[in-house]
Amino acid sequence: MGFFLETLIGGLMTGMLYSLVALGFVLIFKASGVFNFAQGAMVLFAALAMARFAEWIPRWTGLSGKLAVNLLAFLVAMALMVAVAWLIQKLVLSRLVNQEGITLLMATLGITYFLDGFGQTLFGSDIYKIDVGLPKDPVFLMEQRFQGGVMVNQEDLAAALIAAALVAALTLFFRFTGTGRALRAVADDHQAAQSIGIPLSRIWVIVWSVAGFVALVAGIIWGSKLGVQFSLSLVALKALPVVILGGLTSVPGAIIGGLIIGVGEKLSEIYLGPALGGGIEIWFAYVLALVFLLLRPQGLFGEKIIDRV
Amino acid sequence: MSATATATASAAGTLGASVGASVGASAAAPAPALFQDAAAPGATDPGAPAATATPSATRRVGEVILEVSNITLSFGGVKALNDISFDVREHEIRAIIGPNGAGKSSMLNCINGVYQPQAGRVLFRGEDVRLLSPRTRLRRMAEMGVARTFQNLALFKGMSVLDNIMSGRNLRMRTGLFAQAFRNPWWSPAEREETAHREHVERIIDFLEIQAHRKTPVGRLPYGLQKRVDLGRALAMEPRVLLLDEPMAGMNVEEKQDMCRFILDVNDEFGTTIVLIEHDMGVVMDISDRVVVLDYGRKIGDGKPDEVRANEDVIRAYLGASH
Amino acid sequence: MSNVLLNVNGIEVIYNHVILVLKGVSMQVPEGRIVALLGGNGAGKTTTLRAVSNLLAGERGEVTKGSIELRGERIERLSTSAMVDRGVIQVMEGRHCFAHLTIEENLLTGAYTRKDGKAAVAETLEKVYTYFPRLKTRRTSQAAYTSGGEQQMCAIGRALMANPKMVLLDEPSMGLAPQIVEEVFEIVRDLNQKERTTFLLAEQNTSMALRYADYGYILENGRVVMDGEARALRDNEDVREFYLGMGGTDRKSFRDVKSYKRRKRWLA
Amino acid sequence: QAKEQFIPLLVYRTGPYAPNGTPWANGKQDYLKLINARDGGINGVKITFEECETGYATDKGVECYERLKGKGASLFDPQATGITFALTDKVPNDKIPLVTLGYGLSASQDGNVFKWNFPMMGSYWTAADMLIQHLAKKEGGFDKLKGRKIALVYHDSPFGKEPIPLLEERQKMHGFELVKIPVTAPGVEQKSAWLQVRQQRPDYVLLWGWGVMNSTALKEAQATGYPREKMYGVWWAGAEPDVKDVGEGAKGYNALALNGSGQQAKVMQDILKHVHEKGQGSGPKDEVGSVLYTRGMIISMLSVEAIRRAQERFGKGKVMTGEQVRWGLENLSIDQKRLDALGLGNLIRPISTSCQDHMGSTWARVHTWDGSKWNFTSDWLQADEQILKPMVKAAADKYASDKKVTRRSPADCQS
Amino acid sequence: MLYRENGQFKTSYGADQQIFPIAQDRVAMLMLLALAVIVVPGLASEYLLRAILIPFLILSLAALGLNILVGYCGQISLGTGGFMAVGAYAAFNFLARVDGMPVIAAILLGGLCATVVGVLFGIPSLRIRGLYLAVATLAAQFFCDWAFLRIKWLTNDSPSGSVGVSGLSVLGLPVETPVQKYLFCLGFVLVFGLIAKNLVRGHIGRSWMAMRDMDVAAAVIGIRPMAAKLSAFAVSSFIVGVAGALWAFVHLGSWEPAAFSIDRSFQLLFMVIIGGLGSIAGAFFGAAFLVVLPIMLDNLPYWFGIPIDTALASHLTTMIFGALIVFFLIVEPHGLARLWQIAKEKLRLWPFPH
Ligand SMILES: Nc1ncnc2c1ncn2[C@@H]1O[C@H](COP(=O)(O)OP(=O)(O)OP(=O)(O)O)[C@@H](O)[C@H]1O
Ligand SMILES: Nc1ncnc2c1ncn2[C@@H]1O[C@H](COP(=O)(O)OP(=O)(O)OP(=O)(O)O)[C@@H](O)[C@H]1O
C-alpha cells in the first residue's frame, strides 16, 4: 500500500511536469492553430540559455550571489525567448498565414531543427547544470503508517507546485482577459481574424513569448532534474499523449491529461510492466490516450471537432 | 493564354458508346443516354443556343416517392424541426423555403441520413431512412438514388473538376484493388471501366458547360462554377431524387438562368425528382411545382406556388411586403 | 464627384505567381457613397476587394501593377489590421465565422480594435441585435452550428461591430431570405445616411444592388467593362437583360429562358 | 608525394550522446596529431584523418562509412554499437577491419569467425563478468552471492541487452536473483525504473547506461534514496560527463574502468606539449586525460600500433591497406615495456591479440566517484575465461551458421 | 515554346487517361528511366550508390507509401517507422524460419504483415481525426519499437534484438554488389510507383482523396469511410513495410529496432510534406531533398576546404536544413512537386509571363 501510494504520487508529480511542457503546446495551438513541434526545442534552447548565462554572468560581471545570478540569467534567457518569438513570427508565421495545419506543423519542425542547431552552436553541446537550489533528497512521510514510509521526492514536489502555480496563472489570464477571445478567433480562421483587424503579428509574438516563458520554466525544472543537454528536447515527446488526451485547446486539459498520463504510465510500468517484459510505459501512455480518444475524439476537454454540411 | 483548356474538348464528341451498356448491370436509374442530346457538338460553344428543348408539357408527376411524416429534430435546446410532414412525388420539383434558420437544410440532412431525427418517419421508396443503421445509412441512400448538393460547398478541394464529378460515379465502379493496381492501357478491366464512366462524366461536363475547367483544381474556380461542379457530382450519381440546397446562392441573374435551365433539363429529361431550397422567390415561383414553407421548425404552408405566395403566414414570416 | 475616399488605379493581381486575375482594374469610391461592383462568377470582384483590404497574401496572391490609395495614401503595403485601423473593413465572402466561438463572441471579436470602452461596444452590440433579431436568439450557439443565413448575418454584424468608416461587403445577400436581404440593404442605406459610412459592395443580386447604390462598376474577366451612375446602369439594355433578367420591360420567367441564350454585346 | 595513412574518425559531437562522444572523439584525434607532431608519423608515414558526424544514428554511420571508405580508410572505429552491427556485414566485402574497443558484439572476440572485428580489451560480457566477480569479492566469496538480489538497469537497446546472457549464466552458477529493468532510450525518464528499484530493494544495481541515461539514473537514485555505493556501472557509465552535473549526489558511485585516467601519464603530457600548447588541441585542455578522452586516445594508439606492426611485416614506411592493418591488429603484442615506451604506463595492461582472440586483454578495474573525481577502488580484475570461452564460441558458431560463414582455416590465420 | 501541348489532341479517353498525357512528359520520363536503369549503374561510384542512391530509392518507396495515407487520404501518421520495422522483422522471420523462402517473397510477406498491423492501428482513424490521430499513431511507433526489443520470438531469439541477413539472391542472381542492390531496389520502386500511380488515379484513389477533402460529402455520395480509410492504411503500410524490409535487407544488412525509430517516422513525414502531399512525384522530390541535402551540407566544408569543427559543421547543417524547410514551405506550401508544376506552367506560357 505504501508503495502504491509512492507510485501514485510519483506519477502525479511526473504528470505535472509533463503538463508543463504540454501547456506550451496548448497555448500556441489555442492561439494560432499551430501544432508547435518546436516546443521541445524551445525548452532545450531556454534551458541552455539559462544554464550558460548562469555560468557566464558571474564571469562577466563578478556577481556571486546564487539568487541574483539565477535571477539575472532568467531575465536574460527570457529576453532571448521573446526575441526568438519575434523572429519566428516575423520570418515564419507571418509568411504562412492561412495555410493548412500540416504546413504549419512542418514549419515548426523546421524551426525545431534550426533552434536545436542554433542553441548548441551558441551554448555548446556538453552537459550543463542548472542549480536553482531545488532540494534533491527524498523525504519520507507517514513512516508510522507504512513500513519504510512513503517516499516523496522534494525536487519533484517543488517542481509540481511551480507548475501548478503557472498553470493556474495562465488559466486565469485566458479566462479573464479579452485577448483570450481574440486568440481563439485567430486559431479558428486566420483570414477572418485578419479581416476584422486582429493584428496577427502582435498576437503571435505575445503567445509565442508566453510559450517561451513556459518553455523556460519547464527547461529550468527539467534541466535541474536531468542536466541541460540535447536530450532535454525529447521530453516534448512525453508531452504529446498528454496534449491529445487533455484536448489540444484546453489549458486545464493539459493538467488533467498530464496527471492521468503520469499516473497511468507509472502504474502500468510497475504493475503490468514486469509481466510484459518491462519498458512499456512509453507506448502505454499513447494507448491510454488512444482509449480516451475513442470515447472522446477531441480529448477530454478539447473543443468539439466540428463537421457540418 | 494557355492551350490546356481545349486539349480534350473534342473527346466527347468523337466517342459515342453508351455508358449504359457497359455499366448497365449496376445502373438502377434511368438510362443516361439522354445526356447525349446535351452533348451534341453545338452545345460546347457557350454562345450557341442549347439544343435541349423538350417541351415541359411532357412532364408528368407520378406517385409519391418520398414521404416525410412528423419529423422532429432538435439540437440540445433548439428545435430545428417540429413535427413536419410533407411528401414529394416522382418527377416533380418540390421547393422548400423559409427564413434563415428555419430548418430547411436540416430537413435535407434528415432526408438523406446525415442527421437522425428524434421522431417521425422518412419513407423513401418504401424504406424508412431512420431505421437504417447509422453506419451504412448514407451509402444506402446513395445507392437508392438520392443525391444532393450542399449549401456551404462541400467539394473535394484538392481534386480537379473532372475527378470531383468522377467521384460521383464511385458508387458504380466495381473493379477491385488489384485490377486497379495493375491497370494498363492494353488490357485491363479497370481501364475499361474508367473509360466508360469517363464518357458519362464528359457528357455531364458538356451539359453543364464547364469543359474548359475540366482539369482545374476546384478550389481555384469562382464560387458560381463550384456550385455547378457540385451539381455535376450529384448528377453523376444518376439520382432519382436530387436534393439541392440553395444551388443559386451567389449568382447573378444570368447564371441563375443557366442553373434553372440545368435543373429543368435534368427534371424533364431524366424525370429526376428535385427537392430544392432557394431564397430567390422568382426562381422558386417559376420552376417549382409545389412549395413547402418552414418557419423556425414549423410548417406554415404547403401547396402550389401561387397558393403559397398568397398565404398570409408566409408573407409575414418570410416574403415580406415587396413580394 | 465628391472627394474620393478610395482610388484603385489600374491594378493587376496574380495568384500563385501564374494566374492573372485582374487585368488593370481602376475605380473610385467617393466618401460617403455606396458603390456597387457587379459582374459574373469569376469576374474578379472578390479579388478586387481582397486587394483593397490586403487579404491577398493569405491566398497567395499579390498586386503586381497599379496602385491603391485611401484618402491619397498608398496602401498596398499595409497590413489588414492597419486597414482596419483606418476604418476599412471587409466582410468576407462565404461567411468565415469563427466556428468554435458563439455568435455573441463572434460579434465581440469584431470590436477588437475598438478603443472607446465597453459601454460603447455594448451599445453597438445592441444595435446589431436590433438589426438582426435572429442573432439575438442564437447568441449562445457556436457559430458552426447555426444555419447558413445566420452565419451570414453574423459575419455582417461582426464587421459592423468595428464601427467602420468604410465597409467592403462581399456578397452580403448570399443565402439570406428575401426579407433579410432587404433589411441588409436597408441597414446599408441607414448607415450610409446616418453615419456616412462608405460602402463598396460586390453583389450578384444586381437589382438590389443597383437600387441602393449610387454608382456601379461592371467587371468581366478581370476588366471593368462598364461603369456609371446606378440609374444609368439600370436602364442599360444589356444590364437589364443579363443582370436584371428583364426581357423588354418585364421580368422573364426562369422557366422560359431555358432554351434560349444570347451573347453579351460587349463580348462580341 | 608524401605518403599518408588515412584514418577515418566516426564521431558524434551532437545529439543526445554528444557529452560522452565529444571527449572520446577528441582523444582519438589528439593522439593522431601527437604522432604526426612528435614522431612525424608512423615510420615517416604521415597520418591524415577526417571526422564524420554520425549523431549515434546507424544510417548516418553507414553513410559516413561509405564516404570515408572511398577516401582510403584502412580501419574503422564506429563508436556506436548499432553502427558496428550494421558495418559488421559490410567490412568483409570491403576488407576493412573494425576496432570496437570495449563495445560491439561480444561474440566477435572469436577471430575465427569474425575475421574483421576487433573488440579490443573487453566486451560487455567481460564487463559483466568482472562486475559479478567484484561483487562476490565484496561479499566475501561467490557463495555469498546466493540469495542476493542484483538489478540490472539497462539502456533498452542491443548495447544494454548484450550483458544479459552472461549475467544469466552467472546467475545459474551462483544462485543470485537477477532483476532486469529496462530504460527506454535515451533515458530521460526513469522514474518508474527507480520506483521498481525501490520496490525490489536489490542489494546491488548494475547500471548499463550511456549518455544522458547515466546522470539521470544517478539523480533518480538520489531522489529515491538508493545508496550510490551499491551502484556499479559498466565502463560506459563511469566517466566524468556521467557524474559531473550530479556532483555530490553521485558520491560513492562505482563503475568499471577500462582504462586509467588523469594527466600524469607521459603520453598525456606529450599531447599537452606537442598538440595543445601549439594550439592544435581538439578540445579544452582540462579535458585531456579524462576517462573517455583517454579511451579515445587508446583506440588511436592501438590503431597506430597495428599499422606499425603491419609495416613491420609489409614494409616500413609504406601506407597500409585494410587487409594489412587487419593483420597488424591480429598480431599485436604490446607488453608493459612497450606501454611504458608509449607513455601509457599503467593506464592499461598489456595486450596481445591472435587469430583466435581479437580482444587481446580482458582487464579492468573499478573506480569510485568521490564527489569531484574518480578513484580506483579495486585491483585489476580479469574476466573468467572458463565462462566466457564457451559462450563466445557458441555465439560465434550461431552467427557463423546464420550467416553461412565458415570458420577460418589455420592457413588463413597465417596470412 | 518547347513545352506545349497544343496540337496534341486526344481522340480517346484512354489517351487522355494516360499517366503522362503530354508527349514531352513521356519523353522526359523515358529518358529518366534510361538514365536510372542504364547510365547510373554504369557510371555511379560505389559511394554514390550505397550511401545516396540506395537509401534514396528505399526512402522514396516508403515516402510513396506514406503519401498515400497522408497525402491522398489525409490521415496523418507518425507510425511509419513502426510499420517499416514490422515489414523488416517479418520479412526477416520468413527468411530465417522458412527454408528456401525466396527473398522477394519474404519481402512481400513482410509487407503483408505490415498491412495487417497498419490496418489494426488504422481502425481508430474511423473516429479520431487530424492531429489527434497523428499523435495517436505514435502508439504504433512506440509499440513496434518496444515489441521488437522485448519479444524475443520476433527477433528469432537474438538476445540483443539485433538481427541481420546476408547473401541475398534473387532467382539465382546474387544481390551483393552495390549495382545489384541498386537495381533490385529500383525494380521495387518502379513497380510500386506504377501501382501507386494507378491506384490514385482510379476510383479507389478518388475515394481516398474525397475522404481527405470532405469526409461528410464523401459519405453522402456513397463512399464508405471505413473501406476508404482502411484501404489507404492497408496499401500505405504494405508499401511502407516493403520499404522497411528493403531498408533492412539491402541497405543495412543487419539492424536493430533503433533503425526504425521515431526519427524515421518524422523524416518520412518531412519527405511527403516537403515533396508535396498528394503527389507521387512529390515522394521522390521529398526523399531526394532529405537524403541528399544533409549529406551535401555535411560535405560542403570539405569541398571548399574550409577546416571547420565537426560539431559546428553539424550544427550549421541542422540549422541550414531547418531554415531551408521553412524557406521552401514559404515559397510553396504545397511542396516541391507543386513548385515543379508551377515551373512547368510557366514554361508552357513562356516566353509570355502569363
Ligand atoms: N486563391 C486563388 N488561387 C487561384 N486562383 C484564384 C484564387 N482565388 C480566385 N481565383 C481565381 O480568380 C478569378 C476571380 O475570382 P474572384 O473570386 O475574384 O471572382 P468573383 O468575381 O468574386 O466571383 P464570384 O461571384 O463567384 O464570387 C477566378 O477565376 C478564380 O478562379
Ligand atoms: N448540427 C447542428 N447542431 C446544432 N444546431 C444546429 C445544427 N444544424 C442546424 N442547427 C440549428 O438548426 C436551425 C436550422 O438550421 P438549418 O441549417 O436547417 O437552417 P436553414 O433553414 O437551412 O437556414 P438558411 O436558409 O439560413 O440556410 C438553426 O438554428 C441551426 O442553428
Ligand SMILES: [Mg+2]
Ligand atoms: Mg440552409
Ligand SMILES: [Mg+2]
Ligand atoms: Mg466573389
